[in-house]
Amino acid sequence: MMMDNDDNKFDQWLQDAAKTYNAPPGPAPREAMWAQIQVERALGARRVVVRRSWVRWGLAAAAVLLVGIGIGRGTMVPERDTTGNALVYQLAATQYLSRTETFLTGFRADLRAGRVDAFPGQARDLLATTRLLLDSPAADDPRMQALLEDLELVLVQISQMEAGRDRRNADLITQDMDQRNVLPKLRSAIPAGPVPVRTQGAT
Amino acid sequence: MDERDLINRVRAGDDSAERALYDAHVDRVYRLAYRLAGDEALAQDFTQETFIRAFEKLDTFRGDSALSTWLHTITTTVVLNGLRKVKRFHRREADLEAADGVSGGRRESEPDLKVRMRDAIDALPQGYRTVFVMHDIEGFTHEEIGVALGVETGTSKAQLSRARAKLRESLADFRGEWIA
Numbered sequence: 001m002m003m004d005n006d007d008n009k010f011d012q013w014l015q016d017a018a019k020t021y022n023a024p025p026g027p028a029p030r031e032a033m034w035a036q037i038q039v040e041r042a043l044g045a046r047r048v049v050v051r052r053s054w055v056r057w058g059l060a061a062a063a064v065l066l067v068g069i070g071i072g073r074g075t076m077v078p079e080r081d082t083t084g085n086a087l088v089y090q091l092a093a094t095q096y097l098s099r100t101e102t103f104l105t106g107f108r109a110d111l112r113a114g115r116v117d118a119f120p121g122q123a124r125d126l127l128a129t130t131r132l133l134l135d136s137p138a139a140d141d142p143r144m145q146a147l148l149e150d151l152e153l154v155l156v157q158i159s160q161m162e163a164g165r166d167r168r169n170a171d172l173i174t175q176d177m178d179q180r181n182v183l184p185k186l187r188s189a190i191p192a193g194p195v196p197v198r199t200q201g202a203t
Numbered sequence: 204m205d206e207r208d209l210i211n212r213v214r215a216g217d218d219s220a221e222r223a224l225y226d227a228h229v230d231r232v233y234r235l236a237y238r239l240a241g242d243e244a245l246a247q248d249f250t251q252e253t254f255i256r257a258f259e260k261l262d263t264f265r266g267d268s269a270l271s272t273w274l275h276t277i278t279t280t281v282v283l284n285g286l287r288k289v290k291r292f293h294r295r296e297a298d299l300e301a302a303d304g305v306s307g308g309r310r311e312s313e314p315d316l317k318v319r320m321r322d323a324i325d326a327l328p329q330g331y332r333t334v335f336v337m338h339d340i341e342g343f344t345h346e347e348i349g350v351a352l353g354v355e356t357g358t359s360k361a362q363l364s365r366a367r368a369k370l371r372e373s374l375a376d377f378r379g380e381w382i383a
Contacts, residue, residue, distance in 0.1 A: 010367070010371055011339075011367060013380060014339065014367060014370060014371075014374075015339045015340075017316060017320055017377075017380075018320060018324065018335075018339055018340050019340060020317050020320065020321075021238070021320060021321055021324050021336070021340060022237060022238045022239070022240070022241040022321075022336075023237075023238075024233070024234055024237040024238075024243075024246070025243065027230070028229050028230050028233035028234070028250070029247065030225075030226070030229055032247070033229065033233070033247055033250055033251050033254075034222070034225060034229075036247075036251050037225075037251050037254050037255055040251065040255055041255060041258070
């Protein structure tokens with residue numbers, strides 16, 4: 001009986017005292033969380049679409065690779081330390097870097113001529129691919145990862161430009177690109193040949 | 204508005220209904236996430252993830268339980284899985300600190316009830332802690348906890364009883380306060 005009474009008192013005391021445990025400091029930040037939910041859902045939907053095109057792109061890259069290997073059979077073999085998967089990612093990364101280099105070069109040139117309207121949309125497409133590559137084995141190389149992160153930043157800024165009304169921001173973006181040496185780094189990361197193969201017997 | 208109507212409107216793609224559903228439940232979901240995570244950023248992440256999943260899976264909600272119960276099931280799943288990942292990360296960090304000879308200091312030496320209470324609850328096994336937080340702190344019933352955690356009501360009751368017994372041992376120093 002005494003024990004039961006003690007238990008009840010303890011349970012009551014515990015419930016009161018435990019109210020301080022991980023007590024939220026204030027009300028739920030509704031608006032901030034709602035905004036983030038909308039962003040995540042929009043990105044999620046786009047990722048699905050992009051992932052489908054990524055799969056097509058990957059298959060196309062693999063097909064190109066197989067044709068290349070078929071043609072070169074007997075005289076050409078893949079690098080000894082590079083797996084088939086890595087080659088596909090490498091090829092995909094090379095294609096992406098080439099497209100981005102063309103895009104950014106065009107962006108700078110058209111900016112001088114005052115034509116920037118089409119760029120935010122294209123930047124968003126490239127941005128989606130950038131993020132996929134950041135999540136792929138292509139980003140295992142720290143230099144590639146750093147370059148992709150720089151490109152992500154630039155592409156985010158361009159994708160957020162308002163068509164025809166953002167000349168000042170565009171200038172800031174190009175200044176930022178110059179400071180980070182984005183284009184020279186991008187150009188030096190694009191290999192001379194699209195498929196990394198080596199002549200049999202070469203060292 | 205009737206909850207069933209609200210759900211049907213969300214399923215039909217009505218954005219304002221989504222917001223209404225969110226507004227009706229976000230406070231409780233956030234509070235539960237915060238109580239279990241003990242961190243503002245994590246609580247926000249878990250709350251967001253809960254609603255993202257809920258909107259994605261609303262078509263699978265059959266209405267066998269209240270929508271709030273279904274949402275709390277998602278919340279506890281998201282939080283407990285998320286905390287496992289965080290725990291693994293912290294364990295790696297602690298290993299690195301130990302390797303560097305860095306010490307975080309001992310909480311046990313702190314005499315304050317609030318701190319001792321936190322440490323004692325944190326030290327409970329995950330299942331006991333979850334049931335204790337949901338029942339004794341957030342006021343969920345054993346039936347609601349059973350549905351949310353996918354366990355029998357009796358299991359929830361038993362875990363609460365064991366959690367209280369362990370806390371009674373851990374907080375024996377404060378006996379004077381509850382027998383007063």
